[in-house]
Protein backbone atom coordinates (compact mmCIF):
# COMPACT_ATOMS: atom_id res chain seq x y z
CA UNK A 469 0.00 0.00 0.00
CA UNK A 470 1.25 3.47 -0.94
CA UNK A 471 0.74 6.40 1.47
CA UNK A 472 -2.26 8.54 0.61
CA UNK A 473 -0.84 10.74 -2.15
CA UNK A 474 -4.14 12.45 -2.97
CA UNK A 475 -6.56 12.97 -0.06
CA UNK A 476 -9.37 14.04 -2.41
CA UNK A 477 -9.47 13.24 -6.12
CA UNK A 478 -12.16 14.54 -8.46
CA UNK A 479 -12.70 12.66 -11.72
CA UNK A 480 -14.49 14.66 -14.40
CA UNK A 481 -15.83 12.13 -16.92
CA UNK A 482 -16.10 8.77 -15.18
CA UNK A 483 -15.49 6.52 -18.17
CA UNK A 484 -12.80 4.06 -19.19
CA UNK A 485 -9.89 6.45 -18.59
CA UNK A 486 -11.08 8.36 -15.51
CA UNK A 487 -12.63 5.28 -13.92
CA UNK A 488 -9.54 3.13 -14.45
CA UNK A 489 -7.28 5.76 -12.86
CA UNK A 490 -9.57 5.90 -9.85
CA UNK A 491 -9.60 2.11 -9.49
CA UNK A 492 -5.80 1.84 -9.84
CA UNK A 493 -5.18 4.52 -7.19
CA UNK A 494 -7.81 3.08 -4.85
CA UNK A 495 -6.29 -0.39 -5.16
CA UNK A 496 -2.88 1.08 -4.26
CA UNK A 497 -4.31 3.00 -1.29
CA UNK A 498 -3.04 6.22 -2.84
CA UNK A 499 -6.32 8.17 -2.65
CA UNK A 500 -8.66 9.19 0.14
CA UNK A 501 -12.04 10.09 -1.34
CA UNK A 502 -12.82 9.93 -5.06
CA UNK A 503 -15.62 12.20 -6.28
CA UNK A 504 -17.00 11.60 -9.77
CA UNK A 505 -18.60 14.17 -12.04
CA UNK A 506 -20.34 13.75 -15.36
CA UNK A 507 -23.49 14.47 -17.27
CA UNK A 508 -25.25 11.11 -17.39
CA UNK A 509 -26.87 9.95 -14.14
CA UNK A 510 -27.05 6.23 -15.13
CA UNK A 511 -23.28 6.12 -15.76
CA UNK A 512 -22.53 7.87 -12.46
CA UNK A 513 -24.89 5.52 -10.58
CA UNK A 514 -23.10 2.58 -12.21
CA UNK A 515 -19.73 4.05 -11.18
CA UNK A 516 -20.95 4.31 -7.59
CA UNK A 517 -22.35 0.79 -7.59
CA UNK A 518 -19.05 -0.62 -8.97
CA UNK A 519 -16.96 1.31 -6.42
CA UNK A 520 -15.27 3.36 -9.14
CA UNK A 521 -16.15 6.54 -7.18
CA UNK A 522 -17.08 7.09 -3.53
CA UNK A 523 -19.69 9.70 -4.38
CA UNK A 524 -20.69 11.84 -7.33
CA UNK A 525 -22.08 15.22 -8.17
CA UNK A 526 -23.37 16.40 -11.52
CA UNK A 527 -22.29 19.92 -10.63
CA UNK A 528 -18.57 20.45 -11.45
CA UNK A 529 -18.32 23.26 -8.87
CA UNK A 530 -19.52 20.91 -6.15
CA UNK A 531 -17.43 17.95 -7.36
CA UNK A 532 -14.08 19.79 -7.25
CA UNK A 533 -14.62 21.57 -3.91
CA UNK A 534 -11.63 20.71 -1.66
CA UNK A 535 -10.13 18.41 -4.31
CA UNK A 536 -6.34 18.17 -4.29
CA UNK A 537 -6.20 16.73 -7.79
CA UNK A 538 -8.79 17.06 -10.55
CA UNK A 539 -8.48 14.56 -13.40
CA UNK A 540 -10.18 15.59 -16.63
CA UNK A 541 -11.25 12.55 -18.68
CA UNK A 542 -13.88 13.85 -21.09
CA UNK A 543 -13.55 14.09 -24.91
CA UNK A 544 -10.72 16.38 -26.02
CA UNK A 545 -12.88 19.24 -27.29
CA UNK A 546 -14.77 19.49 -23.98
CA UNK A 547 -11.67 19.77 -21.77
CA UNK A 548 -11.26 23.56 -21.83
CA UNK A 549 -14.99 24.23 -21.32
CA UNK A 550 -15.07 21.84 -18.39
CA UNK A 551 -11.99 23.54 -16.90
CA UNK A 552 -13.61 26.95 -17.23
CA UNK A 553 -16.71 25.64 -15.45
CA UNK A 554 -14.90 24.14 -12.48
CA UNK A 555 -12.08 26.66 -11.91
CA UNK A 556 -14.12 29.02 -9.66
CA UNK A 557 -14.47 26.22 -7.06
CA UNK A 558 -10.85 25.01 -7.06
CA UNK A 559 -8.97 25.46 -3.81
CA UNK A 560 -5.61 27.28 -3.90
CA UNK A 561 -2.87 24.79 -4.76
CA UNK A 562 -5.22 22.38 -6.54
CA UNK A 563 -3.77 20.47 -9.49
CA UNK A 564 -5.72 19.92 -12.69
CA UNK A 565 -4.42 17.24 -15.02
CA UNK A 566 -5.96 15.48 -18.01
CA UNK A 567 -5.83 12.29 -20.02
CA UNK A 568 -6.76 13.72 -23.41
CA UNK A 569 -5.37 12.07 -26.54
CA UNK A 570 -4.24 15.36 -28.11
CA UNK A 571 -2.02 17.79 -26.24
CA UNK A 572 -1.24 20.90 -28.32
CA UNK A 573 -4.81 22.13 -28.75
CA UNK A 574 -5.72 21.18 -25.17
CA UNK A 575 -2.83 23.12 -23.62
CA UNK A 576 -3.40 26.09 -25.91
CA UNK A 577 -7.01 26.27 -24.73
CA UNK A 578 -6.46 25.56 -21.02
CA UNK A 579 -3.19 27.42 -20.23
CA UNK A 580 -4.67 30.92 -20.66
CA UNK A 581 -7.55 30.05 -18.30
CA UNK A 582 -5.33 29.11 -15.38
CA UNK A 583 -5.05 31.42 -12.35
CA UNK A 584 -1.72 31.70 -10.48
CA UNK A 585 -2.67 29.41 -7.61
CA UNK A 586 -4.12 26.43 -9.52
CA UNK A 587 -1.78 24.30 -11.62
CA UNK A 588 -2.34 22.48 -14.92
CA UNK A 589 -0.27 19.45 -15.92
CA UNK A 590 -1.09 18.05 -19.38
CA UNK A 591 -0.91 14.27 -19.66
CA UNK A 592 -1.93 11.28 -21.75
CA UNK A 593 -1.90 7.62 -20.71
CA UNK A 594 -1.00 5.49 -23.72
CA UNK A 595 -3.40 2.76 -22.71
CA UNK A 596 -6.99 2.13 -23.56
CA UNK A 597 -9.51 -0.09 -25.26
CA UNK A 598 -12.38 0.38 -27.69
CA UNK A 599 -14.87 0.33 -24.78
CA UNK A 600 -16.40 3.35 -23.03
CA UNK A 601 -18.14 4.24 -19.80
CA UNK A 602 -17.63 3.45 -16.11
CA UNK A 603 -18.43 -0.21 -16.69
CA UNK A 604 -15.41 -0.50 -19.01
CA UNK A 605 -12.97 0.74 -16.30
CA UNK A 606 -10.52 -1.70 -14.72
CA UNK A 607 -7.67 -1.15 -12.23
CA UNK A 608 -4.86 -2.72 -14.26
CA UNK A 609 -5.40 -0.71 -17.46
CA UNK A 610 -2.28 1.40 -16.93
CA UNK A 611 0.01 -1.33 -15.61
CA UNK A 612 3.15 -1.71 -17.72
CA UNK A 613 2.01 1.03 -20.10
CA UNK A 614 3.49 4.44 -20.78
CA UNK A 615 2.03 7.74 -19.71
CA UNK A 616 3.24 10.84 -21.55
CA UNK A 617 3.37 14.17 -19.71
CA UNK A 618 3.90 17.30 -21.82
CA UNK A 619 5.01 20.05 -19.42
CA UNK A 620 5.86 23.50 -20.74
CA UNK A 621 8.15 26.09 -19.16
CA UNK A 622 5.09 27.36 -17.25
CA UNK A 623 4.30 24.01 -15.59
CA UNK A 624 4.68 24.05 -11.82
CA UNK A 625 7.48 21.63 -10.83
CA UNK A 626 5.78 20.31 -7.66
CA UNK A 627 2.51 19.72 -9.49
CA UNK A 628 4.39 17.90 -12.26
CA UNK A 629 6.19 15.71 -9.69
CA UNK A 630 2.90 14.77 -8.02
CA UNK A 631 1.21 13.86 -11.32
CA UNK A 632 4.26 11.80 -12.29
CA UNK A 633 4.05 9.92 -8.98
CA UNK A 634 0.31 9.39 -9.46
CA UNK A 635 0.85 7.63 -12.81
CA UNK A 636 3.72 5.59 -11.45
CA UNK A 637 1.49 4.35 -8.63
CA UNK A 638 -1.12 3.45 -11.28
CA UNK A 639 1.58 1.23 -12.81
CA UNK A 640 2.82 3.35 -15.72
CA UNK A 641 6.22 4.40 -16.92
CA UNK A 642 6.16 8.19 -17.21
CA UNK A 643 7.79 9.77 -20.25
CA UNK A 644 8.05 13.52 -20.80
CA UNK A 645 8.06 15.16 -24.21
CA UNK A 646 7.03 18.37 -25.95
CA UNK A 647 3.41 18.93 -26.98
CA UNK A 648 4.48 19.04 -30.63
CA UNK A 649 6.34 15.74 -30.49
CA UNK A 650 3.46 14.11 -28.60
CA UNK A 651 0.92 15.07 -31.24
CA UNK A 652 3.12 13.87 -34.12
CA UNK A 653 4.03 10.58 -32.43
CA UNK A 654 0.41 9.89 -31.49
CA UNK A 655 -0.77 10.81 -34.99
CA UNK A 656 1.52 8.06 -36.26
CA UNK A 657 1.03 5.25 -33.76
CA UNK A 658 -2.57 5.80 -32.65
CA UNK A 659 -4.60 8.34 -34.61
CA UNK A 660 -3.66 7.11 -38.12
CA UNK A 661 -4.41 3.44 -37.26
CA UNK A 662 -7.86 4.44 -36.02
CA UNK A 663 -8.54 6.37 -39.25
CA UNK A 664 -7.40 3.39 -41.32
CA UNK A 665 -9.56 0.98 -39.29
CA UNK A 666 -12.65 3.21 -39.59
CA UNK A 667 -12.04 3.59 -43.35
CA UNK A 668 -11.47 -0.11 -43.89
CA UNK A 669 -14.73 -1.08 -42.17
CA UNK A 670 -16.66 1.57 -44.11
CA UNK A 671 -15.03 0.52 -47.41
CA UNK A 672 -15.81 -3.16 -46.97
CA UNK A 673 -19.20 -2.52 -45.35
CA UNK A 674 -20.29 -0.32 -48.28
CA UNK A 675 -19.23 -2.80 -50.97
CA UNK A 676 -22.55 -3.68 -52.54
CA UNK A 677 -21.70 -6.19 -55.24
CA UNK A 678 -23.55 -8.89 -53.33
CA UNK A 679 -26.87 -8.69 -51.57
CA UNK A 680 -25.66 -9.87 -48.18
CA UNK A 681 -23.40 -7.91 -45.83
CA UNK A 682 -19.98 -9.36 -46.60
CA UNK A 683 -18.65 -8.21 -43.21
CA UNK A 684 -20.46 -11.27 -41.81
CA UNK A 685 -17.76 -13.41 -43.46
CA UNK A 686 -14.93 -11.61 -41.68
CA UNK A 687 -12.55 -13.85 -39.78
CA UNK A 688 -9.58 -13.35 -37.43
CA UNK A 689 -7.46 -10.96 -39.45
CA UNK A 690 -10.22 -8.50 -40.27
CA UNK A 691 -11.60 -8.60 -36.76
CA UNK A 692 -8.17 -8.12 -35.09
CA UNK A 693 -7.29 -5.30 -37.43
CA UNK A 694 -10.57 -3.43 -36.99
CA UNK A 695 -11.23 -3.85 -33.24
CA UNK A 696 -10.47 -0.15 -32.77
CA UNK A 697 -13.19 0.84 -35.28
CA UNK A 698 -15.64 0.07 -32.45
CA UNK A 699 -14.21 3.03 -30.48
CA UNK A 700 -16.39 5.96 -29.44
CA UNK A 701 -17.23 8.27 -32.42
CA UNK A 702 -17.41 11.44 -30.28
CA UNK A 703 -13.95 10.82 -28.85
CA UNK A 704 -12.47 10.21 -32.31
CA UNK A 705 -14.23 13.13 -33.94
CA UNK A 706 -12.62 15.37 -31.33
CA UNK A 707 -9.18 13.81 -31.86
CA UNK A 708 -9.40 14.14 -35.67
CA UNK A 709 -10.42 17.79 -35.36
CA UNK A 710 -7.78 18.79 -32.83
CA UNK A 711 -4.80 16.88 -34.25
CA UNK A 712 -5.59 17.90 -37.82
CA UNK A 713 -2.05 18.76 -38.95
CA UNK A 714 -0.41 15.70 -37.40
CA UNK A 715 -3.07 13.44 -38.84
CA UNK A 716 -2.96 14.92 -42.34
CA UNK A 717 0.83 14.54 -42.42
CA UNK A 718 0.59 10.87 -41.43
CA UNK A 719 -2.32 10.19 -43.79
CA UNK A 720 -0.18 11.50 -46.65
CA UNK A 721 2.67 9.24 -45.55
CA UNK A 722 0.23 6.31 -45.49
CA UNK A 723 -1.16 7.19 -48.94
CA UNK A 724 2.38 7.15 -50.35
CA UNK A 725 2.98 3.60 -49.14
CA UNK A 726 -0.50 2.42 -50.13
CA UNK A 727 0.04 3.88 -53.61
CA UNK A 728 3.40 2.07 -53.88
CA UNK A 729 1.68 -1.19 -52.95
CA UNK A 730 -1.08 -0.57 -55.46
CA UNK A 731 1.48 0.04 -58.23
CA UNK A 732 3.40 -3.13 -57.32
CA UNK A 733 0.17 -5.16 -57.43
CA UNK A 734 -0.94 -3.57 -60.72
CA UNK A 735 2.44 -4.29 -62.29
CA UNK A 736 2.52 -7.83 -60.92
CA UNK A 737 5.93 -7.09 -59.48
CA UNK A 738 6.45 -10.11 -57.17
CA UNK A 739 9.93 -9.09 -56.11
CA UNK A 740 8.81 -5.60 -55.04
CA UNK A 741 5.77 -7.02 -53.25
CA UNK A 742 7.99 -9.49 -51.37
CA UNK A 743 10.38 -6.68 -50.36
CA UNK A 744 7.45 -4.51 -49.22
CA UNK A 745 5.98 -7.27 -47.05
CA UNK A 746 9.39 -8.36 -45.71
CA UNK A 747 10.34 -4.82 -44.64
CA UNK A 748 7.04 -4.48 -42.83
CA UNK A 749 7.30 -7.90 -41.17
CA UNK A 750 10.79 -7.09 -39.87
CA UNK A 751 9.68 -3.73 -38.43
CA UNK A 752 6.58 -5.29 -36.84
CA UNK A 753 8.42 -8.36 -35.45
CA UNK A 754 10.95 -6.05 -33.77
CA UNK A 755 8.24 -4.50 -31.55
CA UNK A 756 6.54 -7.76 -30.49
Ligand SMILES: NC(=O)C1=CN([C@@H]2O[C@H](COP(=O)(O)OP(=O)(O)OC[C@H]3O[C@@H](n4cnc5c(N)ncnc54)[C@H](O)[C@@H]3O)[C@@H](O)[C@H]2O)C=CC1
Nearest residue numbers: 481483484485506507541542543544568569596597600601
Ligand atom coordinates in the same frame (compact mmCIF):
# COMPACT_ATOMS: atom_id res chain seq x y z
N1 LIG B 1 -10.50 5.30 -24.82
C1 LIG B 1 -9.19 5.23 -24.83
O1 LIG B 1 -8.66 4.17 -25.14
C2 LIG B 1 -8.37 6.42 -24.43
C3 LIG B 1 -8.94 7.67 -24.29
N2 LIG B 1 -8.16 8.74 -23.93
C4 LIG B 1 -8.77 10.06 -23.74
O2 LIG B 1 -9.41 10.06 -22.49
C5 LIG B 1 -10.59 10.86 -22.51
C6 LIG B 1 -11.77 10.02 -22.03
O3 LIG B 1 -11.92 8.90 -22.86
P1 LIG B 1 -12.74 7.62 -22.36
O4 LIG B 1 -12.58 7.41 -20.91
O5 LIG B 1 -12.38 6.54 -23.29
O6 LIG B 1 -14.22 8.07 -22.67
P2 LIG B 1 -15.59 7.55 -22.01
O7 LIG B 1 -16.65 7.82 -23.01
O8 LIG B 1 -15.44 6.17 -21.49
O9 LIG B 1 -15.76 8.53 -20.77
C7 LIG B 1 -15.93 9.91 -20.90
C8 LIG B 1 -17.01 10.35 -19.94
O10 LIG B 1 -17.08 11.77 -19.98
C9 LIG B 1 -18.44 12.17 -19.94
N3 LIG B 1 -18.55 13.50 -20.53
C10 LIG B 1 -18.54 13.84 -21.83
N4 LIG B 1 -18.62 15.17 -21.97
C11 LIG B 1 -18.68 15.69 -20.73
C12 LIG B 1 -18.79 17.01 -20.22
N5 LIG B 1 -18.83 18.06 -21.02
N6 LIG B 1 -18.83 17.16 -18.87
C13 LIG B 1 -18.78 16.10 -18.05
N7 LIG B 1 -18.67 14.82 -18.48
C14 LIG B 1 -18.64 14.63 -19.80
C15 LIG B 1 -19.17 11.09 -20.73
O11 LIG B 1 -20.53 11.07 -20.40
C16 LIG B 1 -18.40 9.83 -20.28
O12 LIG B 1 -18.98 9.27 -19.12
C17 LIG B 1 -10.70 11.41 -23.93
O13 LIG B 1 -10.19 12.71 -23.95
C18 LIG B 1 -9.83 10.47 -24.75
O14 LIG B 1 -9.29 11.11 -25.87
C19 LIG B 1 -6.83 8.61 -23.63
C20 LIG B 1 -6.23 7.38 -23.73
C21 LIG B 1 -6.95 6.20 -24.18
Ligand SMILES: O=C(O)C(=O)Cc1ccc(O)cc1
Nearest residue numbers: 569594595596597598658696
Ligand atom coordinates in the same frame (compact mmCIF):
# COMPACT_ATOMS: atom_id res chain seq x y z
O1 LIG C 1 -7.89 0.37 -28.12
C1 LIG C 1 -6.71 0.57 -28.37
O2 LIG C 1 -5.93 -0.35 -28.63
C2 LIG C 1 -6.15 1.93 -28.34
O3 LIG C 1 -5.36 2.31 -29.16
C3 LIG C 1 -6.63 2.78 -27.23
C4 LIG C 1 -6.16 4.19 -27.22
C5 LIG C 1 -6.99 5.14 -27.76
C6 LIG C 1 -6.65 6.48 -27.66
C7 LIG C 1 -5.48 6.84 -27.03
O4 LIG C 1 -5.18 8.14 -26.93
C8 LIG C 1 -4.64 5.90 -26.48
C9 LIG C 1 -4.99 4.56 -26.57
